[in-house]
Amino acid sequence: MLQTVNPNRALWEKGDFTRIAATMRGSGESLVNALGVRRGMNVLDLGCGDGTTALPEARLGADVLGVDIASNLVEAGRRRAAAEGLSNCRFQEGDASNLEDLADQTFDLVVSIFGAMFAPRPFDVAKEMVRVTRPGGRIVMGNWIPNDPTLVAQILKISSAFTPPPPEGFVSPMTWGVETSVTERFVAAGVPAQKVAFARDTFVFNFRGTPAEYVGRFRDYYGPTMNAFEAAQKNGRTAELQRQLEELFQAKNTSPRKDMTSIPATFLRVTVTV
Numbered sequence: 571m572l573q574t575v576n577p578n579r580a581l582w583e584k585g586d587f588t589r590i591a592a593t594m595r596g597s598g599e600s601l602v603n604a605l606g607v608r609r610g611m612n613v614l615d616l617g618c619g620d621g622t623t624a625l626p627e628a629r630l631g632a633d634v635l636g637v638d639i640a641s642n643l644v645e646a647g648r649r650r651a652a653a654e655g656l657s658n659c660r661f662q663e664g665d666a667s668n669l670e671d672l673a674d675q676t677f678d679l680v681v682s683i684f685g686a687m688f689a690p691r692p693f694d695v696a697k698e699m700v701r702v703t704r705p706g707g708r709i710v711m712g713n714w715i716p717n718d719p720t721l722v723a724q725i726l727k728i729s730s731a732f733t734p735p736p737p738e739g740f741v742s743p744m745t746w747g748v749e750t751s752v753t754e755r756f757v758a759a760g761v762p763a764q765k766v767a768f769a770r771d772t773f774v775f776n777f778r779g780t781p782a783e784y785v786g787r788f789r790d791y792y793g794p795t796m797n798a799f800e801a802a803q804k805n806g807r808t809a810e811l812q813r814q815l816e817e818l819f820q821a822k823n824t825s826p827r828k829d830m831t832s833i834p835a836t837f838l839r840v841t842v843t844v
């Protein structure tokens with residue numbers, strides 16, 4: 571039988587996002603601590619990766635289900651939860667555009683930090699998140715903001731300039747960082763606009779090594795940057811891409827230490843009351 575490749579899954583299974591997530595744990599935990607997670611809450615962590623926010627949710631006593639499209643990250647999440655003895659933190663494969671395995675009105679809180687924004691069909695994503703949230707529950711998304719001057723928006727902007735244009739009809743994940751688009755998607759899912767709230771927040775990336783070494787981490791393990799380097803190599807532009815990224819990482823680094831890189835990045839925090 572012909573197996574069709576799901577490019578969305580392939581992008582995230584390509585590298586090893588754990589190698590990036592390891593530099594994001596502190597901010598993930600701080601964010602969760604601000605969400606009012608309580609013992610016994612049913613929490614869905616969508617696009618959970620290897621559990622940067624799912625594990626802290628479970629440590630606070632919630633019953634957590636992490637769902638991610640990448641099988642390697644689901645496995646990594648299971649290993650991390652098992653290593654901490656967090657039996658209340660489960661992981662399974664799934665697609666944020668179609669959560670067919672999950673029943674209506676199941677979760678008190680749906681969290682998706684830089685996760686569901688990468689799924690195709692954003693209107694379906696909003697509809698699915700609303701469907702699985704119980705009335706009175708909340709959805710919290712963290713989304714990178716297009717054209718924002720801070721780290722991740724700039725990495726994605728530089729990377730896309732070296733990558734072939736996406737197929738026709740592709741909706742950029744970055745549109746999840748535009749308030750009017752986000753509101754439109756949740757309104758279409760049946761949520762009144764006044765129940766969609768926005769705030770700017772910051773994630774800090776902390777890496778033990780120089781900014782140039784941190785670029786190497788993205789080049790070797792982060793799907794979107796790996797694709798950009800592959801495309802750049804075909805066009806003889808690898809050095810140019812490396813230089814642009816090194817300049818970016820150096821300019822954004824706030825660590826006074828030579829052996830550390832610390833880079834804050836702004837994101838849009840979306841809170842939807844269902």
Ligand SMILES: C[S@@+](CC[C@H](N)C(=O)[O-])C[C@H]1O[C@@H](n2cnc3c(N)ncnc32)[C@H](O)[C@@H]1O
Binds near residue numbers: 622664684
């Ligand atoms: C930037 S990572 C963030 C992971 C995690 N939330 C964190 O904060 O470390 C994006 C994640 O979204 C997942 N993802 C992408 N498309 C998805 C989809 N359609 N459904 C579910 N997860 C998806 C990727 O596999 C990846 O784990």
